[in-house]
Amino acid sequence: MDTAFTLLAGSSRRLVAELRDALDSCAERQRQLERSLRVSRRLLRAWEPAETLAPEPTPGPETNEEAPSAACIPSPQDLKELELLTQALEKAVRVRKGISKAGEGNKAPSLKSGSIATSPATRASYPPSTSHRAGSRASETKPPRGILQTRVPTKDLPERRLLSVGDQACMGQGAGATKPKSGLRNEQIVLSAASQAPEAFTLKDKGILLQLPEAFRKAASRNSRLWAQLSSTQTSDSVDAATTAKTQFLQKMQTTSGWPGPRLSATEVEAEVRHLQKACLLLRLRMGEELTAVVEQQLGPWPEGRFPRASLPCGGGADPIWSPQLLLYSSTQELQTLAALRLRVAMLHQQIHLEKVLMAELLPLVSKQEPLGPPWLALCRAVHSLLCEGGQRFLTILREDKPAD
């Protein structure tokens, strides 16, 4: 009976190859997703401080706002302030250890000691606005969202921005011109010290304090500007002249070659096949709508002369020049729905393709065999399941026994 289930060698190879290919492309997507998931999960955990940073020297005074990531030199005053700060922090750590030894394990004490640590620093470096900041920072009634966070109106934000843990001082220059460099480094020291204390950096608590490094910001905005320029230089006079020159060159290449006339290269054959495959799918989609009244009711009558973009698989053709485009979403749910639908559409494409392949190989198999023996019925049942139920369900076959003579 088992032999009935066996397929011909040729069919076997093709079907197995197709299914393996489908499995492989799924696996590839999964691998990419896993990679992204690893990175994202790590970002949402507490960040390990990279190294304990020695204070990175900064270049001269406020004039050079865009400090390159090269080495910078501290001034004696900075070093003195640093010394003061370090002492204050050491004291804070001692205080905290004392408190936790006393058995009070909740967050409020650490908050307090943390505030004590920051207050001297901020007082040292921001004399003009000390009262405002020290006041809000030293507040103990703040919810335990981290010692360094403050809720401020947007306009103040540039002055409050702190560096991420482990970041280089030079990379993290603030945008506000009023911000003294020494103060910046002090804050950074605070952060490093703070990260050594139990108050590690988490994105949830302190994410909004992050700021991208100046060098990176400039490079990134230059990057998107250049891409936009590149994709817009598609039409101009010089381009047309160049296009003509190129066409003429290609023609000359063809005529001076030893081979006769234009032949279709392998790449072109492949492209044409893909083109035709997409055209077939388009036709099938169109036919599908015509033959299903239900669909027309749901989606409205087919607008003449215009294909709603929804229904079309993208052709692509020559790779378009990428230029930055945005996709705006407003809630996690929305994003999940979008992503799920995308996967669903991809899966449906694959299922349709497999269905066609299976039909081509399995239906002839059923029709060729001698009918009505039990092995054949078993085969039919298997084929039916694969072709009509996506391999998920099986039907039951009832057979009447021949009446005994």
Place this chain on the structure above:
Amino acid sequence: MGRRRRRRRVDPADAARALPEAIAALSQTLPAGPSPETFRRAKFDRPEAAPALWRLLFRVLSPQLADGASASFSPEAQVRSVKLALRTQGYPRRALAQLPDDGSQGGRELLLALAWLLARGPLPERLLTQNRVQLGDEMPVCECEALASPGPPAPSVEADGCVDIRHLQWLMGKLRFRWRNLMASQQEQCALLGKIHSYTRGCHSDRSLGHLSVTETELLRDPEGGRQLLRRLERENARLQAALEWRRRELVFWRWMDTVLGACPPEASQPTFLPRIPTPGTGALEPLVRELQALQGELREAVEARRAAWEAGVGGRGPQWSAARTALREAVGQDLAALRQACERGGGCSLAQPHGPHRLVRTEAGAPGGPGLRAPEVIEALRSQEARLEVVLRQLQGQCRQELARLVGAPPGPVWILPPGR
């Protein structure tokens, strides 16, 4: 008189500089580009120019290789790979195939090959797009890439032999399982992205983006990685700038290439027999032919049924009938024209339609937001695409059901009890 700088030719010094500057720009935008001097030597077919040009062509024709990976290919392997790739694309000159494999000769021919590739399409832009630095969290809004994949490789000759259909059932089950896993992982990733985006809101210097992406946040977490990213970004910027320069100056290059082509002896037109390269597309031709035949058959059946129903409905052949028929003809004609256009546009996706990867940006609910696609619109489009594809799948399954029922035979054959849930 005034400086008439309409054309560079006015100033001979400018004209002399124009070509090397154009070539320098080209060289900078391509990976592993050689110096303008190498190009000049190649025109005169100097042997010292050949190796650099072989290397350049190899990098250009296999962009998927990482920067360092090409070193693992021997020079001979690179030469053979270049030859095969050019033949596959239909390079018209025989001389290239006849160059020695050790890569020691052929400067001028290689120069011509490079120019041929450049003339056929936007090569520098394409290379830059394929390897670009992704700064945002991107999601494609179409299935272009997935559909463009070449399909399974030709099944190996020493294959598994005959296969049990139950193995196929098992493979299908495995596939279903993988899709489910994929869905779950995808949902988790979206949840994490949502969190990262909202935890970093307001942090981005670019107000239209608002929050950081995973890449940007990661560079803050890992400064060393951040430095590498910055270096990659700066390299890409240099290449982009060079590409813009190239586009401005390339005309002089093409004039020069004319002279290079002129310097070549004309190829004799005797046919040489080169080994056949296997055309990968032929494996897909058979199913394509089958598909077209199937479509034709289905269409014919459907048309006959429709026509009969319509004629019965209209009843009689009065003036109403001819008016209705004309209107119908027109509607069908327009539909067909649209369909033909869609097919000709390479499957229907013009560049104006949403296409390709988009950077995800989280906005506050209710905020108008700036330029860009809105998620609800994309969801809408995807839903209707899903519905249409489901229709097609059901139809195919329905056809199978009918065909199997026919093969099994009418009663008093066995009775088929379909599974529940239909």
